[in-house]
Amino acid sequence: MPKIVAARVIVTCPGRNFVTLKIECDDGTTGLGDATLNGRELAVAAYLTEHVVPCLIGRDAHRIEDIWQYLYKGAYWRRGPVTMTAIAAVDMALWDIKGKLAGLAVYQLLGGACREGAIVYGHANGTTIEETIEAAREYQRQGYRAIRLQCGVPGMASTYGVSKDKDFYEPADSDLPTENVWSTAKYLRVVPELFAAAREALGWDVHLLHDIHHRLTPIEAGRLGKDLEPYRPFWLEDATPAENQAAFRLIRQHTTAPLAVGEVFNSIWDAKTLIEEQLIDYIRATVVHAGGITHLRRIAALADLYQVRTGCHGATDLSPVSMAAALHFDLSVPNFGIQEYMRHTPETDAVFPHAYTFADGMMHPGDAPGLGVDIDEALAAGYEYKRAFLPVNRLEDGTLWSW
Numbered sequence: 001m002p003k004i005v006a007a008r009v010i011v012t013c014p015g016r017n018f019v020t021l022k023i024e025c026d027d028g029t030t031g032l033g034d035a036t037l038n039g040r041e042l043a044v045a046a047y048l049t050e051h052v053v054p055c056l057i058g059r060d061a062h063r064i065e066d067i068w069q070y071l072y073k074g075a076y077w078r079r080g081p082v083t084m085t086a087i088a089a090v091d092m093a094l095w096d097i098k099g100k101l102a103g104l105a106v107y108q109l110l111g112g113a114c115r116e117g118a119i120v121y122g123h124a125n126g127t128t129i130e131e132t133i134e135a136a137r138e139y140q141r142q143g144y145r146a147i148r149l150q151c152g153v154p155g156m157a158s159t160y161g162v163s164k165d166k167d168f169y170e171p172a173d174s175d176l177p178t179e180n181v182w183s184t185a186k187y188l189r190v191v192p193e194l195f196a197a198a199r200e201a202l203g204w205d206v207h208l209l210h211d212i213h214h215r216l217t218p219i220e221a222g223r224l225g226k227d228l229e230p231y232r233p234f235w236l237e238d239a240t241p242a243e244n245q246a247a248f249r250l251i252r253q254h255t256t257a258p259l260a261v262g263e264v265f266n267s268i269w270d271a272k273t274l275i276e277e278q279l280i281d282y283i284r285a286t287v288v289h290a291g292g293i294t295h296l297r298r299i300a301a302l303a304d305l306y307q308v309r310t311g312c313h314g315a316t317d318l319s320p321v322s323m324a325a326a327l328h329f330d331l332s333v334p335n336f337g338i339q340e341y342m343r344h345t346p347e348t349d350a351v352f353p354h355a356y357t358f359a360d361g362m363m364h365p366g367d368a369p370g371l372g373v374d375i376d377e378a379l380a381a382g383y384e385y386k387r388a389f390l391p392v393n394r395l396e397d398g399t400l401w402s403w
């Protein structure tokens, strides 16, 4: 049996922080897992170093499920983003090792391919509707079949999803949280205009998505969904904060606009009601924040019973290790929906050489044994950790609001 003899946490910051777990077996085989939790990176690094790694040494690396159960039930304090991100990193690394030892790409171990590739969506954004549509046209030129649209809100200095850099979006932008100002009324006026103009300019053969990013109440989300129905959105994401899963019943009563939620979820329990009552159409839980491939497959299997499809989160704060693992998952699940793909910077790609590819609006993990991703530790060592917080949001009267 491949015995775990070492496990190291590597923190690097090629433009943004990433936390990577590298597990090593007695025969020299190594596996990688992403452990990045944007704005809380060192919490996960410490959890791994202090509370997980000592328990891994000497274990059989093939026993993925047993180790998962050990780290989940054995923690006593179950669930939560830090714990489940740490478990996810171990899980990804063990699947990577198992694939390398079997000489198979991980998707082959998960039952093989259910499709030729995973359709992905890119992020078109701009300070104005015109700028956003121009950015969307560039994504169409690059072959994307699905595009997320986020534009500035007249009268607001900033808003979620509109970045200074057209190609790379990184919201964790300062040593202490940036404070943004938000107006739901102003926002609700511009999004229908954005979608009307986008359908006019881009046509109907492209999927158009939008991320509300937790900022509306359920009835406001119902109103926006109704306003956008004529433009056939592929989904409205994070329409309202989802701690109260039942809140989505109210949105469903008012609109047939498809709903996606779950990038902040860390276990199946966060989504159980949403899935069983078909309150959503896509589940966004990710391989890095929801306990790894092992747990994400459980969530997808439950979702499949209720015709809910996957739509995994894939922002730049999920490392190429996550993207690789997500694509193996995407290829293998029967109820795959779509994969988010925010391209990483060249610096990040150099630190994490990978086998996955993009072509014709789809991605494929490649057939290298394991996950097909590596870490250049010498290069990674050159990028010092730099604390960075996600922003906070306040209403115009100063009330703290969801960012």
Ligand SMILES: O=C(O)[C@@H](O)[C@@H](O)[C@H](O)[C@H](O)CO
Pocket (backbone or CB within 6 Å): 038, 171, 211, 213, 263, 313, 314, 315, 316, 317, 340, 390
């Ligand atoms: O759907 C998305 O990609 C966003 O919700 C993310 O960019 C999110 O804001 C970041 O991952 C937070 O770190």
Ligand SMILES: [Mg+2]
Pocket (backbone or CB within 6 Å): 211, 213, 237, 238, 263
């Ligand atoms: Mg989102």
